[in-house]
Structure formats: C-alpha cells, structure tokens
Amino acid sequence: MPKSRRPTIGVFDSGVGGLTVLRALLDRIPDAHYLYFGDTARLPYGSKSAATVAHYAVGAVRYLQDHGAELLVIACNTATALALDEIRAAAGVEVIGVVEPGAHAATAASRNRKVVVIGTEATVSSHAYRRALEARSVMVREMACPLFVPLVEEGWLEHPVTEQVARIYLSEAFSEDAGDADVLVLGCTHYPLIKPLLRRVAPGHVKIVDSAESTAEDVACYLGEQAKTGPPRSSPETQNVELGASNLKFFATDSAEKFRKMGTRFLGLPVEDVVHVDLKE
Ligand code: DGL
Numbered sequence: 001m002p003k004s005r006r007p008t009i010g011v012f013d014s015g016v017g018g019l020t021v022l023r024a025l026l027d028r029i030p031d032a033h034y035l036y037f038g039d040t041a042r043l044p045y046g047s048k049s050a051a052t053v054a055h056y057a058v059g060a061v062r063y064l065q066d067h068g069a070e071l072l073v074i075a076c077n078t079a080t081a082l083a084l085d086e087i088r089a090a091a092g093v094e095v096i097g098v099v100e101p102g103a104h105a106a107t108a109a110s111r112n113r114k115v116v117v118i119g120t121e122a123t124v125s126s127h128a129y130r131r132a133l134e135a136r137s138v139m140v141r142e143m144a145c146p147l148f149v150p151l152v153e154e155g156w157l158e159h160p161v162t163e164q165v166a167r168i169y170l171s172e173a174f175s176e177d178a179g180d181a182d183v184l185v186l187g188c189t190h191y192p193l194i195k196p197l198l199r200r201v202a203p204g205h206v207k208i209v210d211s212a213e214s215t216a217e218d219v220a221c222y223l224g225e226q227a228k229t230g231p232p233r234s235s236p237e238t239q240n241v242e243l244g245a246s247n248l249k250f251f252a253t254d255s256a257e258k259f260r261k262m263g264t265r266f267l268g269l270p271v272e273d274v275v276h277v278d279l280k281e
Helices: 019-028 050-066 077-090 099-109 121-126 128-134 148-153 160-173 191-201 211-229 256-267
Strands: 008-013 033-038 071-074 094-097 114-119 139-144 183-187 207-210 248-252 274-276
Touching: 008 019, 008 050, 019 033, 019 211, 019 256, 033 050, 050 071, 050 077, 050 121, 071 077, 071 211, 077 094, 077 099, 077 114, 077 121, 077 128, 094 099, 094 211, 099 114, 099 128, 099 183, 099 207, 099 211, 114 121, 114 128, 114 160, 121 128, 121 139, 128 139, 139 160, 148 160, 148 191, 160 191, 183 191, 183 211, 191 207, 207 211, 248 256, 256 274
Parallel strands: 008 033, 008 071, 033 248, 071 094, 114 139, 114 183, 183 207, 248 274
Antiparallel strands: none
C-alpha cells in the first residue's frame, strides 16, 4: 500500500465495546478511513454458541467488505475466539483478530510466564487465549467475568458495586497456582473502560495488557509492511468508495440514536455518522 494512500479499515464488534479498539486504532493510525459495524441488535455475543456467533459475524464482515473495507479488524474478543477461521474463510481481505495480539503482548510482558485472562463466558469456554498462550509456553488461568459487560454498559465504571464484583472475580482468578501470575489480559472489548478500577483491585505487581492496544499495534505494523510491499488486496470498486468529510462511519443493527449516545462514551469522541442496518437472516 503506497504511504500516501489512506486505507479503509473495517472494524467489527457485537456492539459499542469495539469502539475501545477503534480508539486505539485512531490513536495509532489517525489518517485511515474507518467503517465500524456494531451488531447492537444481536448482542451480547458472550453468551451465545460458536455457530450463532460465526453466522452473525460472517454477515457483518461481508457487509463491511461490500462497503469498501480493505482490511478487517475483529474487535470483538468473543467473535475472534469463536469464529476467526470462519470469518477468514468468508473474507476476501486480510483479517486481524484480537486474541493473537493480546497473547503476544502478554507473553512479552510476563516475567514468570504466568498470565490471567479475563473475558466473556464464550471467550473463556473456547480456550482461544489458552491455546495462544500455551503455544508460547505461558501458563494461563482464564476467568469468565460476565457481570462486567452490563456494569460497563450501565456506565458504572467507578461504582462500588463494580469494584466489589471485580474483587470477587480477581481474587478467584489470582488464587492458588495463578497467585503469582504477573499479567492480567483484558480479553473483552468493555474492560478497558474499567482499567483504572481493575488496576486498583488487581495485585500490585500485575501488569495489565489491553488487547485493544496490542491489536492496534499489529494493524499499524501490517499497514507498514504493506506500504513497503505494495497495494492491499482490494477490488477496484472498493477503492472508489467515498466516505464524505469525516473518516469515521458507523453501522449499527439497533437504533442509530442509541448507538450515537453510548458510542460517544466508549470512543471518547463524538459519534456522528451512524447508519441503521437491517441484516436479513
Ligand atoms: N464484544 C464482546 C467481547 O469482546 C463483549 C460484549 C458481548 O458479549 O457481545 O467479547
């Protein structure tokens, strides 16, 4: 990809949580065009089966590609953990998920090669992080924290209830043979919003790895490599898609207004150009 060209990056999530990944991408690659798809009508993915998540995710990424995405970032940990292979098989462009970058960053951050990963029920049951970390000879304790997503969506980022819930989850996660684990991986799109609270509650020696940030780094590296080796694999039609004045466009399967409101909180920037999408089953 020539350095002067602005790539169109499609970012997919089950809802607004993936805006934490978009934020990290914007911080590193501010001049790209972004198409963000939040499947707000069908979330949460974290309690659904692999087959359902794969079906939803493939429909959404096809939509992003049809609208000009030349590179796909699967911001949703659950969709990455359960359906990355199916998404890759259906996509005609490069696909980057959040699990491998998160596992890579955790491995680099851990001194004693013991890591705790927190995520949704579905992410934890898939053991995708376990496989990625064990392949790097890292011992892992995975812990499902299903109450965090609704608490974050409620905006209870510094609430005593959230703190109490975090204490219960983390004391179990950092117990017995994981008691001396020195890295905590935030394996869910929503958790970066409660990072300050988790920082306080986690044992003092623990480093926090945010898979949103590691993924954005991987995307920047990929684009850097592409810039050296040539243009991305995209069709001529997709290169002509016009995004208007802004470099951010959002698609949501539930109310655009609701997405605008909640999205602004997750992105930390005004979310304006939101289009409601009805994906037929
Ligand atoms: N985006 C999901 C994840 O990162 C959390 C929300 C959901 O369960 O859909 O795992």
